[in-house]
Amino acid sequence: QQPVQSPQAVILREGEDAVINCSSSKALYSVHWYRQKHGEAPVFLMILLKGGEQKGHEKISASFNEKKQQSSLYLTASQLSYSGTYFCGTESVQGAQKLVFGQGTRLTINP
Amino acid sequence: GAVVSQHPSWVICKSGTSVKIECRSLDFQATTMFWYRQFPKQSLMLMATSNEGSKATYEQGVEKDKFLINHASLTLSTLTVTSAHPEDSSFYICSARSSRSADTDTQYFGPGTRLTVL
Numbered sequence: 201q202q203p204v205q206s207p208q209a210v211i212l213r214e215g216e217d218a219v220i221n222c223s224s225s226k227a228l229y230s231v232h233w234y235r236q237k238h239g240e241a242p243v244f245l246m247i248l249l250k251g252g253e254q255k256g257h258e259k260i261s262a263s264f265n266e267k268k269q270q271s272s273l274y275l276t277a278s279q280l281s282y283s284g285t286y287f288c289g290t291e292s293v294q295g296a297q298k299l300v301f302g303q304g305t306r307l308t309i310n311p
Numbered sequence: 312g313a314v315v316s317q318h319p320s321w322v323i324c325k326s327g328t329s330v331k332i333e334c335r336s337l338d339f340q341a342t343t344m345f346w347y348r349q350f351p352k353q354s355l356m357l358m359a360t361s362n363e364g365s366k367a368t369y370e371q372g373v374e375k376d377k378f379l380i381n382h383a384s385l386t387l388s389t390l391t392v393t394s395a396h397p398e399d400s401s402f403y404i405c406s407a408r409s410s411r412s413a414d415t416d417t418q419y420f421g422p423g424t425r426l427t428v429l
Contacts, residue, residue, distance in 0.1 A: 202354070230416055241404050241420040242355070249416065287354065289418075297343055297408060299418060301355045 201225055203290045205302035212309050218275040220305045222288035223268075231264050231271040232289040232299055235282075242287060245273075250294070275307070283309045314338055315407050317421035324395055325429055332390045332424045334405030340385040341407035345418065346378070349402045361388045395428045402426075 203224040210218055222231060230249045234242035246255050248264035248271060255262055259276040275282055285306045289299030314337040324330050334344055343362050347355040359369045359380050367380035379391040388407075392399055402425050406418040 232416075232418065234420070239425075241423045244417060244419060247416055289355075291416075298345065298357055298360055300357070303354045 202300055203288055203302040205286075205288060205305045207305060208303070209306040210308070212278050212307070214280055214309055214311055215277050218278060218307060220273040220275075220286050220288075220307070222271045222273070222290070222302055224270070224290050224292075226269065226290075226292045228264075228266060228269055228271075228290050228292055229294045230291045231262075232291070233262055233271075233273050234287045234289065235284045236287060236304075237284040245286075278307075278309050280309050280311065283307055313409060313417070313419045315341075315405065315419045315421040317405055317424050319424060320422065321425040321427070323427045323429065326396050327394055329391055329393045330395055330426060332392075332403055332405075332426075334388045334390070334407070334421050336386045336407040336409075336419075339407075339409045341388075341409060342385065343408040344382060344388040345406045345408070346380060346388075346390050347404045347406065349404060349423075351402075355404065358390075392426065395426070397428045400426055400428045 203222050206221045232247045233245040236242040253264050261274045264271045285304045287301045287304050289301045316335045318333045346358045349355050358373045359367045361367045361380050361382040363382045369375045382388040404423040406420045
């Protein structure tokens, strides 16, 4: 079953922060986050594994609450280059390999 | 590292013809590759999982006789859309899962192939 992302869209000014949530009705083994720009393939951001991980790279970080079957992506001091559609992909069983993607969150960063 | 290429980037074909799309992992071996289809402003929908040397596993609702998948080597998977029709027009994206122990959970996506069927 497809995970639910919220919000569906968000508009920010450069330098503002954003949080994108991903919720699943199924128990999760891992959550994968991607960013896709128009007409391009998704770019891998990070993966969070079962165990309540938190990760970060520069000003983008994420957390995974396996009990709540939720993950959140945090964008701090957003840059223009952060614009795009963010997808979470969930894996319910270790080794199942295939990902089920949420419907996406469109992020627009204005100068 | 972890680069996935697709060829062609775009293709326009007439209704009824077949189109082959290649997906290659350039700097790693991929035991598993995935094929997705994405319609405008929609999410990525998994079509099938392709394992090297074995038959592909198709998702429910995907016609295996229409979307032929071959995973002949650890670096190449092909998707052939047979007897394409206008409703098959879409953005087809492959991804590859590395066999390296350090990042076997990560899927790397190719740049996608835009198919337009006239």
